[in-house]
Amino acid sequence: MNVVALRAFPEETRPAPIDCHVDEVAVFDNFAAAEAPWRALEATNCTLATPYQGYDFLNHWQAHLGAAAGIRPAIVAGFNQSGRPLFLWPLGLRRLAGLRVLEFLGGKHANFNMGLWQRDVAAAIDAPELRFITRRLAEHADLMMLTAQPLTWGGTTNPMAQLRHQRSPNHGFSGALxxxxxxxxxxxxxxxxxxxxxxxxxxxxxxxxxxxxxxxxxxxxxxxxxxxxxxxxxxxxxxxxxxxxxxxxxxxxxxxxxxxxxxxxxxxxxxxxxxxxxxxxxxxxxxxxxxxxxxxxxxxxxxxxxxxxxxxxxxxxxxxxxxxxxDTFDLGVGQSRYKHLFCEDAEPLFDSYLPLTGAGQLPALAFSAAAAGKRALKQHPALWSAVRTVRRMRGRLAPAI
Structure with missing residues (x-):
């Protein structure tokens, strides 16, 4: 576990005090060490979180898929002066072309990615403090690739939308019950x-x-x-x-x-x-x-x-x-006709490619451009239809296993 004391924030640039300001940040390298604050956040109705960031769900994913893929937990948690957990970002660290990359745990099996936040903290934390926290992660990684983040959840804006981001190629689709x-x-x-x-x-x-x-x-x-x-x-x-x-x-x-x-x-x-x-x-x-x-x-x-x-x-x-x-039912990310019956609400998602070191600068731009290109392709009906046709033809020609 690594702890970064936020008291080092320069006084002249430190954000104005808030009721639940972050006093220290811990980076846990295993699930057992992060379990207590994680479950504490899950146990209260005052927490803003998607079902995909539950401790048990991601613990199973890491044990059976993440570890085998070379992903190591790098779970970021923020605490106030009394040690109360204020937020937790369930992240993992992997090597990609020599870079150290932080991503949300869960991979393609999590449709939505988000931290766990005390609601009052989510409403109060500002961009300067978020940037300060992410900069302190530079000793662990070169780049943060935080994809498929909902712009809003449970009626509250995702705090991470205050950082540099772009629209994801897909939307989530849900409906009220x-x-x-x-x-x-x-x-x-x-x-x-x-x-x-x-x-x-x-x-x-x-x-x-x-x-x-x-x-x-x-x-x-x-x-x-x-x-x-x-x-x-x-x-x-x-x-x-x-x-x-x-x-x-x-x-x-x-x-x-x-x-x-x-x-x-x-x-x-x-x-x-x-x-x-x-x-x-x-x-x-x-x-x-x-x-x-x-x-x-x-x-x-x-x-x-x-x-x-x-x-x-x-x-x-x-x-x-x-x-x-x-009160809500969703059928995940990506548009399909079968979703229209009960999931008529398109939920915007965003991606963040945040360089933490100089080595992460150009890769962040490259990943961002690739995602933007994919989004542009999906927004062009004729081109996207052609892509799907080629895929189906390739599927028919592929030998059955």
Whole structure:
């Protein structure tokens, strides 16, 4: 653990005192050392955080994926004079072309990246103090690449938006929930759409007994994950996209995160829609602070696909979320037609490429330019359609594994 005392901030440039000002910063190089302040922030309703930055979720990710990828924890936490944790940034350190790079832990398995903040601190901390904190990290890294950060969360602006940043290539997509699901579905659909949905429900029921369930036991989890990985692999091959779920350790990560241990709630919830013994659709997600965040999903191709089993699973899952009293449902990052039914709100995301040393200056510019180019490409419908067509052609030509 490394501690940087913020009392060294020059008096003439130090920001005006705030009620919960940061007095010191610690950089933890392992999860065990960071657990106490991390769980303290998670335990209060006054904390601003996404479900993806939970201690248990990222601890499983680091154990099964991060460590194998050469990522070491570099968890940054700020404390006030009495030792109360004010914020925590769950970061990891990796080597990239000789550079020391700090990124959010979770990789591609976290749709949204953000620190954990006491809300009053998030509202009060200013850009000079944030820059001062990040500059003190130069002894650990050359560059910070903080991507897929929500501009706002829980009605509060992300404090990191005060630092230099640019719009991400993608948006997140979410929708508000209400306790009365039937009222919600009437607001989100018209009579013709509801009629079409009922017809598809009958079509699926004609093929066998339809069951929607959350997978909890080891045997049930194994069955649903078998279906998910097979279905996802086929879909990614069809689209010509890399399958991040095919990487070594991903299944072990998900299995570990679906299982509850030591009386704690399992970080990942796993759901399935089945027709008789066939799993025809799956979805995994993570819930906290009134919001359900979908992480991954799949559908069985072939005759079942015509009845939109993925949409039918989402409808049932949203009903469950309404009954649980959750207030927001999201289907992650990136635009797709299936998201429009319940997730019509586009949430802006931003990326920050912050050099910490001279060695990080040019790479920061290069990564920033590459991300801006990707965003420009996605905003040009004809060009982006051409890219997707080439990917699909490549997927059809690729040999099946």
């Amino acid at each position: 209400i306790p009365d699901f039937e009222a919600l579905i009437r607001v989100r659909t018209n009579s013709a759409t509801r009629k079409k949905m009922r017809k598809k429900e009958r079509g699926l029921a004609d093929m066998g007994e339809v069951r929607f369930e959350r997978a909890t036991g080891a045997r049930q989890v194994h069955r649903v994950l078998d279906a998910f990985f097979k279905q996802k692999s086929a879909r990614m091959r069809q689209l010509g996209l890399p399958d991040v779920f095919a990487a070594p350790g991903v299944r072990r990560f998900i299995e570990a995160a679906v299982e509850s241990k030591d009386g704690r709630t399992a970080p990942i919830e796993l759901y399935a829609l089945s027709v008789d013994d066939m799993v025809v659709a799956t979805m995994g997600g993570i819930a906290a602070r009134g919001r359900f965040c979908a992480m991954f999903n799949s559908i069985q191709p072939g005759r079942y696909a015509a009845e939109s089993p993925g949409e039918q699973l989402i409808v049932r899952l949203v009903r469950t979320c309404c009954e649980r009293g959750l």
